[in-house]
Amino acid sequence: MTKQHPLPMTDNRCWYLTFIAWVFATCGTLISLFFSEIVQLPVCVLCWYQRIALYPLVLILPLGLFPFDIKVIRYVSPLVILGWFAALFHVLVAAGLVPESAQPCVQGIPCSETHFNLFGFLNIPVMSLLTFTFIAALLYFTKKVFSQSTTKA
């Protein structure tokens, strides 16, 4: 085996950034499971789309952590981007900015209804949007730090 990239010290910053993104994804996953399975709040369609984007990150990101592999960012980016847009749409629906007729949740559970509110603004869709935003930002910085450190080396 040839050593292709002798990893410089700055590289561990990349590891930490991706690791923190994983912590966000895992906490988001467990919190959403807590609300749906333990508190038994109903899960609307839009929540499911966001879950589809969020849950795989819990398993895929660690594969890029051991050993650190910058390609993982490329692999998870479609999920993060789709999840971010689904969350944004959900926030707009919950805030009433998207009309009832434009939302896909007709049967059973309306997406516009929020069951949980922290500090007056932090409902579940907002938490989801924040989570996806943090994950996207962390992964973006990972990429940035990585390309800086490799061009220096």
Added chain:
Amino acid sequence: MNNKSIFISVAAFIAVIFIAAVAMYQSQQPSTVANELLPALERENVPTKGGKNAKVTIVEFFDPACGTCSQFYPLVNNLVKKYQGKVKVEMRYAPLHQGSEDVVKMLEAAHMQGQFWPAAELLFANQQRWVEHHVSNPDNALAGIKTLSLDHERLAQDWQSDKVAKIIARDIRDGQTLKVRATPQFFVNGKPLIVFGYQELLDLVEAEVAAAY
């Protein structure tokens, strides 16, 4: 600390927090319906089966279009038979399926003639004839009810009356108050069936009978 041990300790920390949160939440859950919600559970003149002076009351929120409700129907009947005179069941409407609201109105109209049980039994037994892809077809349901010996003129007037509409609206409101999100939902002497299943219902009823008699 290397990366691997950081990862493992943080993962373990998150897992412990999660398990603790679940345990804390579950220990704080009330096993009985709160006193201020009890009126929503105890309404008069609802369809009832079993001993009049029974000390154990099962309240079932149901939708005639719900498949699980129809599977539970004979099981609940068995319970009432098994504890003759000690257990009664009260039926409350939770028309969660599309189109079911009209169908439960027909049931309530049949109840006004004392014929709730034959009508409910008929609808449960013939669900495939009036429920398609989880959507109720009230016309087909009515066609089924017409085969029963009832005062059909009166039934046709009653099921669209304000009186019946008010009763259905009350049951829907009560269901929301009691957080009924799926059917069938059972309450035994004010205790909700937390883990759903026939054995669980049996155990709950058994415990309540043992406590009351």
